[in-house]
Amino acid sequence: MVFSSGISKSMSILIIVLLIVVVAGGLYYYTSVSAPPQYPSKPITFIVSWSAGGGTDRTARMLAALLENMSGWKVVVENKVGGGGTIGHLAMATAPPDGYTVGIITFELSTFEWMGLANVSYKNFKPVILYNKDPAAVIVRADAPWKDIIELTNYIKENPGKLKASGTAKGGVWDIGRIGWLKNAGVNPGALPWVPSTGAAPCLQELVAGGIDICTCSLPEAGPLIEAGKVKGLAVMADERNPAFPDVPTLKEKGINWSFGTWRGVAVPKDTPDSIVKILHDNIRKVINSSQWKEFMDKNGFGMAYLPSDEFAKFLEKDYRDVGELLKAAGYI
Amino acid sequence: MFFEVLQMILQPNVLFAILIAEFFGVFIGAMPGLTATMATALLVPFTYFMDPLTGISMIIAMAAVAIFAGDIPAVLLKIPGTPASAAQTLDAYVLGRTKPVSTLYTDLTCSVIGGIVGSLILIFTSPVLAEFAVNFSSVEYFWLTLWGLSMAVVISAEKPIKGVLGVIIGFLIATIGIEPVYGYVRFTFGRVELLGGISFIPAMIGLFAVPELLRQISRPYERYEVQLLKSKKPYEMALTALSKFKTTITRSALIGTLIGALPGAGADIAAWTSYGVTKRLSKKPEELGKGSLEGVVAATSANNAAISGAWIPLLVFGIPGDSITAIALGALMAHGLRPGPMLFQRHGTLITAIFAVFILANLLMLLVGYISIKLSSNMLRIPRNILVPLIALFCVIGSYAVNNSLFDVWSMFVLGILGYFMERLGIPIPSVVLAIILGPMVEFNFITTLMKSDLNPLIFVSRPISIALAVLALFTWILPFIRTRKNYRR
Numbered sequence: 001m002v003f004s005s006g007i008s009k010s011m012s013i014l015i016i017v018l019l020i021v022v023v024a025g026g027l028y029y030y031t032s033v034s035a036p037p038q039y040p041s042k043p044i045t046f047i048v049s050w051s052a053g054g055g056t057d058r059t060a061r062m063l064a065a066l067l068e069n070m071s072g073w074k075v076v077v078e079n080k081v082g083g084g085g086t087i088g089h090l091a092m093a094t095a096p097p098d099g100y101t102v103g104i105i106t107f108e109l110s111t112f113e114w115m116g117l118a119n120v121s122y123k124n125f126k127p128v129i130l131y132n133k134d135p136a137a138v139i140v141r142a143d144a145p146w147k148d149i150i151e152l153t154n155y156i157k158e159n160p161g162k163l164k165a166s167g168t169a170k171g172g173v174w175d176i177g178r179i180g181w182l183k184n185a186g187v188n189p190g191a192l193p194w195v196p197s198t199g200a201a202p203c204l205q206e207l208v209a210g211g212i213d214i215c216t217c218s219l220p221e222a223g224p225l226i227e228a229g230k231v232k233g234l235a236v237m238a239d240e241r242n243p244a245f246p247d248v249p250t251l252k253e254k255g256i257n258w259s260f261g262t263w264r265g266v267a268v269p270k271d272t273p274d275s276i277v278k279i280l281h282d283n284i285r286k287v288i289n290s291s292q293w294k295e296f297m298d299k300n301g302f303g304m305a306y307l308p309s310d311e312f313a314k315f316l317e318k319d320y321r322d323v324g325e326l327l328k329a330a331g332y333i
Numbered sequence: 334m335f336f337e338v339l340q341m342i343l344q345p346n347v348l349f350a351i352l353i354a355e356f357f358g359v360f361i362g363a364m365p366g367l368t369a370t371m372a373t374a375l376l377v378p379f380t381y382f383m384d385p386l387t388g389i390s391m392i393i394a395m396a397a398v399a400i401f402a403g404d405i406p407a408v409l410l411k412i413p414g415t416p417a418s419a420a421q422t423l424d425a426y427v428l429g430r431t432k433p434v435s436t437l438y439t440d441l442t443c444s445v446i447g448g449i450v451g452s453l454i455l456i457f458t459s460p461v462l463a464e465f466a467v468n469f470s471s472v473e474y475f476w477l478t479l480w481g482l483s484m485a486v487v488i489s490a491e492k493p494i495k496g497v498l499g500v501i502i503g504f505l506i507a508t509i510g511i512e513p514v515y516g517y518v519r520f521t522f523g524r525v526e527l528l529g530g531i532s533f534i535p536a537m538i539g540l541f542a543v544p545e546l547l548r549q550i551s552r553p554y555e556r557y558e559v560q561l562l563k564s565k566k567p568y569e570m571a572l573t574a575l576s577k578f579k580t581t582i583t584r585s586a587l588i589g590t591l592i593g594a595l596p597g598a599g600a601d602i603a604a605w606t607s608y609g610v611t612k613r614l615s616k617k618p619e620e621l622g623k624g625s626l627e628g629v630v631a632a633t634s635a636n637n638a639a640i641s642g643a644w645i646p647l648l649v650f651g652i653p654g655d656s657i658t659a660i661a662l663g664a665l666m667a668h669g670l671r672p673g674p675m676l677f678q679r680h681g682t683l684i685t686a687i688f689a690v691f692i693l694a695n696l697l698m699l700l701v702g703y704i705s706i707k708l709s710s711n712m713l714r715i716p717r718n719i720l721v722p723l724i725a726l727f728c729v730i731g732s733y734a735v736n737n738s739l740f741d742v743w744s745m746f747v748l749g750i751l752g753y754f755m756e757r758l759g760i761p762i763p764s765v766v767l768a769i770i771l772g773p774m775v776e777f778n779f780i781t782t783l784m785k786s787d788l789n790p791l792i793f794v795s796r797p798i799s800i801a802l803a804v805l806a807l808f809t810w811i812l813p814f815i816r817t818r819k820n821y822r823r
Contacts (some may be wrong), residue, residue: 051736052381053667081736083528084511115516117528164785170516195784196514198777201675211470211785224678230467 039099039276043074047095048104049088052079055302056264059132060104062296063266066287073283084108086118093124097269099276102128107173107262110316110323114333115171122316125267128280130312131288132297133305134218135238135261136167136177137248141207142232149235149254152214153185160191165214166203169196171332173262174203174216177237179326181216181251184258189330207231218261219245220301237261242303260322263305265312281309334685341686342693347387351694352701354391355398359705362402363712364720365412365557366545369399369600369640370656374537375724377664378731385668386686392664393644393687394694396657400600400636401444401702405709408436409559417600417639420608421632427624428570433562434706435570439626440633441702442571443582445695447634450586451593451641452691455648460684462649463674471785472793474650475778476802478771481596481652483809485767488597491759493813499760503768506531506748513773514780526740533663533769535732535741536748540766541656542728543749544756549721557713570626578630581611585634593639594646597767599655600636607635641691648672648684652771656763659770667735 046064050056057079064075080088085108092103105125112118138149146152156163167174179189192214197203200217207215208230215222215231219242225231226245233248237260241250251258266284268277287293288306297304307315327333341347354376361372376395380388403414404421408429413419429436469477486496509520510530521527575582585607592603611631612621621628643654644661651672653659665672670680677684705712732745752762786792794800 051667053385054669058669079737081529082738082740083525086528087525118525161787169513193784195781196777197781198513199671201671201673201679205467205673205675206470209468209470209473211472211782225675228678 039279040073042100043076044099045101046075046077046104047088047092047101048077048079049081049085049092049106049108050079051081055300056104056106058300059264059297059302062293063104063131063284063287066290066293067283070286070290071283084117086112086120089120090118092267093120093269095269097271097273099268099272099280101269102280103267104264105267106264107319110319111171111327113320114324114327116333122313122320124270125316126270126272126274126277127309127312127316128266128268128277129284129288129309130263130265130305130307130315131284132264132302133238133261134220134263134303135236135242135259136174136181136216137219137222137236138181138234139204139207139215139217139219139222139226139231140213140234141210142229144213144232146234149249149251149256152234153182153187153256156182156192157187160188161193163192163213164195165192165216166195166197166206166212167200167215167217168203169198170194171327171330174200175330176323176326177260178214178216179330180258180260180322181237181256183326183329184251185256204231218303219248220303223301261303263315263319265307277309334682337682338686338689341386341682342390342689347390347690350383350387350391351394351690351697354395355694355697355701356705358395358398359402359701360712361395362399363405363414363705363709364715365406365410365414366549367724368415368541368545369396369403369417370660371541371545372396372399373657373660374534374541375727375731377534377537377660378734380664381667381735385665385670386683386690388664388668389661389687390690390694392657392661393690394697396640397444397448397637397694398698398701400640401441401633401698402705403636404440404444404633405437405705406557406713408433408440409561409709409713410557415601417604417636418632419601420604420636421629423622424625424628424632428626428629431562432564432567432570434564434567436629437706437709438567438703439571439574439629441699441706443574443630443634444637444702445698446582447586447589447637448641448695448698449692450583450634451590451638452688452695454587454590454638455641455645455691456688459645459649460677462645463677466649467674468798469650469674470796471778471782472796472799473802475775475782475793476799476806477650478652478774478778480802480806480809481646482768482771482775483806484595484597485764485771486597487809487812488595488602495758495760496764499755499762499764500768500772502751502755502760503765504772506536506765507769507772513777514784524740526738531744531748532732532736532738532741534660534735535745536769537660537663537766538728538732539745539748540752540762541660542724543746544753544762546721546725546728547749547753548756549717554717556716559710559713561710574626574630578627581627581631582634584614585611585631586638589635589638590642590645592635593642594654596646596652596654596771597763598639599643599657599763600639603639603642604632604636608632637695644691648676649674651774653767656766659763659766662770 046060048057048060061077064077067073067075080091089109095101113121165178175194182189200221203215206212235251236248237251239259361367400417403418406412406414407418407422408425411426413422486493588607589603592598592606608631612618643658646652646654647658653662732742
């Protein structure tokens with residue numbers, strides 16, 4: 001060998017031993033970082049199915065920012081918009097199940113299969129955590145003649161087709177809220193025809209202007225108009241009253257067993273390991289308990305909620321079933 | 334409330350964003366051919382990733398300054414930088430041959446005054462109008478949007494038939510996707526990407542930026558060489574204008590705001606109208622067009638007032654007053670801010686902050702305008718073979734960034750090429766854009782109104798306000814016939 005003359009035999013043995021140590025150590029290190037306890041070792045991508053700047057996007061970006069602050073993770077938010085939310089949800093469901101592509105799923109996931117928009121539902125996901133819920137409510141003009149929700153329900157029953165309700169597109173979340181309320185009160189949903197609207201704000205405007213009679217959007221959306229004394233909430237479709245609107249009773253209190261609303265949560269593809277789901281859940285749980293998160297949600301009128309992975313899974317299954325039944329009951333599918 | 338708003342707009346990031354936007358506005362406005370509308374379309378995708386106030390402040394500041402900066406090449410080169418400066422170009426150039434800096438200072442002063450007058454009218458009228466508009470149901474909105482569409486036909490084209498064509502093309506573009514009443518899918522050809530319709534901002538970039546790029550490419554290369562002559566008393570002319578033409582400035586600012594607030598008419602029509610009125614009322618009408626200071630003052634106060642005025646119908650009814658606010662509508666919606674009376678109820682503080690930004694941006698324009706006048710000769714020398722590719726790049730990035738979708742980039746190009754040919758055929762692009770926005774509103778309000786009345790059409794004239802709006806809309810339809818008769822008699 002060319003260089004063996006300059007190096008003694010013991011020296012070359014030492015070099016070989018050192019080389020072996022380095023390679024073995026490197027291998028050991030490599031295997032240890034790829035093991036699950038080290039997750040996450042690279043940036044995580046949050047997929048949002050709705051446009052940048054919208055409600056879902058803003059909650060996702062806040063979640064990402066707080067995760068970066070509190071857990072030291074690097075989180076990127078990516079908007080995959082289009083097809084009424086189907087494109088983003090499909091992308092989340094088909095992502096590699098390694099915990100690096102995380103979906104922000106929304107209520108619409110419960111509707112895609114029923115409406116024939118896309119073949120994706122809760123079955124394609126492993127739920128991580130639910131962080132937001134905005135229950136539907138029954139909102140009428142402040143000078144409306146009905147004392148409470150029971151009087152209104154009876155009026156609808158006795159005068160079918162006389163009143164009109166609005167809040168979203170046909171088959172949208174607030175429409176399904178209306179169908180469930182009437183069906184569980186023993187009234188034919190057709191007795192309160194639905195006038196489609198492009199959202200809660202134009203629907204509330206219609207309500208104030210006298211174009212329609214009932215709006216079934218969420219209480220925070222109607223909040224400023226309730227404060228201004230222009231509209232009032234007769235009931236909220238939730239298990240408990242909203243602390244910000246303590247005077248509005250729940251449907252259940254009034255004997256109508258129905259709660260429903262829109263929601264947002266975090267989910268990963270179905271085959272993701274449970275250990276990763278747990279790490280994600282624990283860190284996001286910390287975030288949604290923080291004061292910054294609470295302040296952000298309050299300020300923007302998003303309802304705070306929490307469901308751990310297993311309960312979120314049950315919730316999703318029930319939501320999916322409810323939506324299907326009601327869409328059928330209303331004759332939409 | 335007052336201090337809260339001050340705190341909001343005086344944040345370093347908001348101030349910094351306004352300044353950046355103003356310099357961007359100067360740059361685009363001063364480049365002949367690059368318009369304020371195009372600058373807005375290029376800027377909006379980036380505002381998606383900011384907080385609402387910062388993003389909207391940038392649009393407001395940028396548009397105001399771009400309209401002023403359009404005067405710079407009008408004075409120095411006899412080429413209006415944007416269409417809004419066309420009305421005063423002849424007068425400004427004659428004045429500028431001897432005193433370019435003085436003329437530009439006068440332009441700047443009048444632009445700021447016009448902008449502030451327009452902003453004040455916006456600030457004081459829109460909350461009152463919003464209070465009134467709370468009573469509007471889909472019936473009133475149907476007539477209001479129909480009137481807006483009719484204005485788009487009547488105002489923006491020389492021949493109404495071309496306006497009608499533009500509106501129909503806009504309708505067709507807007508029809509693509511899931512229809513909002515019954516959820517019926519139209520013209521998607523099975524493409525999932527089209528379910529939500531053609532993305533609005535990429536469409537705007539395509540319609541407003543790409544045709545200009547194609548035109549720049551097809552034009553022979555020319556360099557703009559200008560020397561700024563030093564004036565002795567550069568501020569004298571502005572002071573003369575202020576003292577001598579007080580009434581002209583005030584009248585022009587009022588006309589500008591009003592024209593700006595009409596749907597379909599923007600800063601360019603505001604400037605021409607004000608110039609025309611001034612010519613009729615002037616003591617020396619024969620001087621207009623030959624270097625009249627009064628003519629310059631009239632046009633330049635009006636176009637900046639129109640920029641603020643256009644926000645009145647946008648914020649109160651969700652109906653944009655010009656092409657710039659049409660694009661701003663997309664930005665507002667992206668931030669979950671749906672214009673209309675409910676916006677004033679739900680986001681009162683934000684609206685007040687936006688109003689404050691109007692005043693702030695116009696005041697800052699004094700500073701930015703001053704710097705840009707000093708640098709104007711260098712700015713105009715920027716070679717076009719660098720500028721055009723740079724803008725093309727911005728078009729692609731902007732279209733992609735809105736939804737992270739390559740499909741949007743292709744729709745931008747397709748609409749761009751469509752826009753180029755429409756311009757060559759004299760079909761007004763602002764009419765197309767207004768139809769893209771108002772068409773679905775007319776349709777939606779028409780159908781939901783009928784659903785409310787169980788298909789009884791009498792509901793359309795069942796309320797007093799709706800009757801008034803119906804008369805207004807139908808009157809707009811006979812306007813072109815009256816005009817042609819009059820021309821014939823002459």
